[in-house]
Amino acid sequence: MSGSRAEGPVVQGWCPGALRPMMSGDGLVVRVRPRSSRLTATQARGVAALSRAHGNGLIDLSARANVQLRGVTETGRLPLVEGLRDLGLIDASIAQETRRNIVVQPFHRPDDPTLTISAELAQLLALPDAPDLPGKFGFAVDTGSTRVLESTACDIRIERDGQGIVVRPDGSGLAKHVTETTAAAEALSLARWFIATGGIREGRGRMAAHLARVGLPQGFTHPTTAQGFVARPGLYDAGAMVAFTFGQMTAETLAAIAGLGDLRITPWRMIVIEGATRLPDLPGLITDPDDPLLHVVACTGAPGCVQALGPTRDLALALAPHVQGLLHVSGCAKGCAHPGAADLTLTATPQGYALIQGATAHDTPIAHHSAAALIARPDLLTE
Incomplete structure (x- = not known):
């Protein structure tokens, strides 16, 4: 585990933006809020170029249909904001x-x-x-x-x-x-x-x-009556919807899909390519609606997040083929990647990964296991 602090994680009470970024373990996180959850192809190519120039080239999709540029340096922050302003992606004030x-x-x-x-x-x-x-x-x-x-x-x-x-x-x-x-x-x-x-x-x-x-x-x-909807990659009237492992892509991937059309950013960490009539064959995309990676959610984890008490994504990747329902692997009790209840949740703690069933990352666990034990015995998830 990557820490031993006894106190809980710090709840900021706000989300990062472009004008007010948030520091993480890999640098500043700059969140772009596309108007009407949409990026034109020109804007998307511009965001990709700015991510390469001023960040580490990794781009996250958030559960609020936003785009997050990771690894932004203090010296790169202002040029990045000016670049986003030129693309029409900056508001007049933080408020x-x-x-x-x-x-x-x-x-x-x-x-x-x-x-x-x-x-x-x-x-x-x-x-x-x-x-x-x-x-x-x-x-x-x-x-x-x-x-x-x-x-x-x-x-x-x-x-x-x-x-x-x-x-x-x-x-x-x-x-x-x-x-x-x-x-x-x-x-x-x-x-x-x-x-x-x-x-x-x-x-x-x-x-x-x-x-x-x-x-x-x-x-x-x-x-009102709930209608229900399960998001899956595939072809829709609006275009082709594609997914990404843990909702993260490289700047090169964003630039590539922007070459296919304007983009609609979804809260399911997927992107709809407007007007596309076939699913693209590009590296870094999930297009199979039955891909097991669609059933796991994981935050950045340690060391990318300073609050995480352990790594998350390698564990989630190893367990993905063995889970039914939704598995959430969280680096701390905040559960940023999936604030709601999941079928199974693993929360990193100083004692190992807390196993929580049918609840959220901060709820009461039924057991604690090491990552090595869970990978060796995935059946521990359902015991």
Whole structure:
């Protein structure tokens, strides 16, 4: 193990951005938030070039449909930001960047309101009187023909419901009917209610936890039904969706897929290549929907993350062929790569890897094992 500290990991309470990067074990992490979760081919090639010039050439996809450049040096940070600004990928201020935490469903079509609503929501969040929301507070615009973002973490959801559109606070099955022209404003109104009723003061500033304490605001009476969606690589009406091992690629891989078209960044750590009618045969991609690597999630781990108490990805790779359901290997109890519950979780601790069943990285384990023992005996995962 790579440490012996007894205290828990430090919870920053905010996510890195481009204007406010976060230091990690391999340098600064600079997170780019593509507008409407989309990069043009030109922007994607530019991001790849900047990653090579000012970082270590590794690029992560986040669960919020963002792109993270790793290994950025202190001297390279400002030239990197200027390069991103030239590509139209920088907000006017840290506050605007932090508030523009919007995940957009990647299968939108020209005849649905997804891009219009997400653009209006971004404009409202950039206004001087926009609500000052917690750093991890987010929105989802899921107004395509079918909802696909129900398992994506966020706080306020703008969703398709039958032939109409609703705004729904995360943590509730009850929503409020809105229109295409009022959806963004209603979402902001719900965010203001969250602040006015103490959502920031109580807990870590998340909607679901706040609803459990204070209940719903008035007007949220329309019951919704979960539709469910399982993300897999393959061909879709919007294009070809490809995955990456642990959601990480090289700058060369990003440049290569940008050569095939504009890109839609998904919260499943996959990318949709717009308009593509076949799956590309390029190194570094997962295109098989049955690939066992799609069933494992792992953060950077040690030594890439200064908070990790052990390495993660070699262990996850070794165990991938032996697991059923979802396996999450986390370098610490924060569980950044997968904050929700997984079928099996291995959390690095000073005592080894804590084995947790059907819960999150910080929940109570049933056993502790060394990495060597788990690799030698994968059956320990299900004993």
